[in-house]
Amino acid sequence: MKRVVTTGELTQLAMRPAGLLDAYLAHAEADIARFELLTAGVNRDCPACGGSGAPAFERLGFSYKRCTTCGSLYVSPLPDPRRLAQYHADGAAERFRREQVLPSTAEVRARHAVGPRAHWVLAAAAARLGTGLTFAQFGEESPSLLELLSTSVSVVQWPDDTASPDVRIDCALAFDVLERSADFAQALHCCRLALDVRGLLFVTTVSGEGFEIRMLGSRTAALVPPVHLQLLSRAGWQAALAREGFALVEYSTPGELDVQAVAEICRRDPGVVLPPILDELVRHDDEQVGRVFQELLQQACLSSHVQLVAEAS
Ligand SMILES: [Zn+2]
Numbered sequence: 001m002k003r004v005v006t007t008g009e010l011t012q013l014a015m016r017p018a019g020l021l022d023a024y025l026a027h028a029e030a031d032i033a034r035f036e037l038l039t040a041g042v043n044r045d046c047p048a049c050g051g052s053g054a055p056a057f058e059r060l061g062f063s064y065k066r067c068t069t070c071g072s073l074y075v076s077p078l079p080d081p082r083r084l085a086q087y088h089a090d091g092a093a094e095r096f097r098r099e100q101v102l103p104s105t106a107e108v109r110a111r112h113a114v115g116p117r118a119h120w121v122l123a124a125a126a127a128r129l130g131t132g133l134t135f136a137q138f139g140e141e142s143p144s145l146l147e148l149l150s151t152s153v154s155v156v157q158w159p160d161d162t163a164s165p166d167v168r169i170d171c172a173l174a175f176d177v178l179e180r181s182a183d184f185a186q187a188l189h190c191c192r193l194a195l196d197v198r199g200l201l202f203v204t205t206v207s208g209e210g211f212e213i214r215m216l217g218s219r220t221a222a223l224v225p226p227v228h229l230q231l232l233s234r235a236g237w238q239a240a241l242a243r244e245g246f247a248l249v250e251y252s253t254p255g256e257l258d259v260q261a262v263a264e265i266c267r268r269d270p271g272v273v274l275p276p277i278l279d280e281l282v283r284h285d286d287e288q289v290g291r292v293f294q295e296l297l298q299q300a301c302l303s304s305h306v307q308l309v310a311e312a313s
Contacts, residue, residue: 002124002250002309016257020101021221027093028224029060035087037226038062041077047184047229048072048236057218062225064218066208072236073208075229081182087226088180110144112256117175117307118148121202124250124309125153125171128200133170138191139177159194168196175204180227184240192244195312201246203308209233210304211258211297219265219272234301237308246310252298255305259294 032038038061045052046067053065056073065076079087088094102109125133134154137146146155156169172191181187191201206222207213208231213220232240234251241248263282266272274282281293297303 001248002252016222016261017104020104024093024096024101025060025221025224027091027096028226031087031091031093032060032226035083035091037079037083037087040080040083042080044074044076044078046070046072046236047074047240048232049239059218059220059223060225064225067233067236070235070239071209071233073213073231073233075225078182078229079226084182084226093224093226106144114142114145114148117204118145120307121171121173122149122152124202125200128249128311129170129198134167135171135173136169136194137173137175138187138194139174142175145173145175169194169199170196171200171202173202175202178203179205179230179232182229184230185243188240188244192246192312197312199312200249201310201312203306203310205306206231207233207253207255207302207304207306208236209302210253210255210306211302212255212261212304214302215262215274215278216265216272219269221261221265237306241310245313247313248308249311250307250309251301252307253301253303253305254298254307255303256294257305258297258303259290261304263290 046065046069049067049070049072051067051069053067053074053076056064056066058064062075062079063077064073066073121135125135132154134156135149136156136158138158149155153171156167159167159169172195174187174191178184178187195201206228213223213231237251238248259282262274266274266279266283273279281289284290294303
């Protein structure tokens with residue numbers, strides 16, 4: 001199976017500016033209280049495979065469980081979907097993300113996320129499906145990404161009625177969206193219905209078994225429970241995709257930030273104690289050691305940022 005490894009120069013500070021991230025989290029905490037997301041939640045089993053979960057940790061008052069079958073991480077109880085929708089539509093945190101965080105990181109995301117993603121989907125789609133393809137993005141559209149893609153392929157709006165779409169699409173892009181869906185199974189089903197047979201689903205998301213979250217758990221700075229409702233493992237993805245008749249054809253974790261993120265929290269929080277040899281690797285005086293360790297995590301598919309391709313049957 002195809003696996004992508006990158007060696008970039010992305011820094012934690014550029015992608016996740018500390019002051020902005022702290023302010024965003026403060027808004028998220030206020031919105032969680034304002035929209036009462038911690039009450040009237042519903043207990044659930046693993047959204048990936050249906051297995052049962054064991055308590056993993058708590059963050060911002062939410063309980064994360066780890067599936068004892070597939071290793072996926074998920075919020076349970078799941079907040080009320082209507083309150084979650086209000087959080088996303090009317091909350092100060094999401095407004096702050098759109099108006100402050102995204103503009104101030106636009107340049108670095110263009111270089112390290114939007115550009116590479118466009119290149120990735122175009123190359124993979126052309127290799128498997130040829131030319132004359134139609135793409136659509138599921139969830140919040142990224143205008144800069146779609147503009148890049150539209151120079152090579154036809155880009156259409158996501159079909160309103162996925163149960164009986166006028167035209168099925170060749171490639172569905174679900175970037176940073178499936179982890180936040182209150183009904184993960186339904187969201188994946190929508191993606192399948194929109195696609196033609198042999199169509200491709202491209203997903204980017206956060207791994208539930210990546211190094212950062214495995215080491216830091218509740219202290220993972222970028223983890224925001226109303227946004228990150230399910231972080232699947234590789235086995236979780238295989239189970240969920242198989243249920244919808246998808247075959248996994250690429251699974252990579254080309255994340256560049258795990259080692260820097262873990263080192264940063266170790267510096268800020270003396271309560272984080274890593275096994276000594278891991279502590280030595282992530283905080284080594286020679287920066288090259290950290291870079292090589294990050295590359296090893298990518299090779300082993302254990303970085304926190306996942307990209308995958310699934311083919312519809
Ligand atoms: Zn599971």
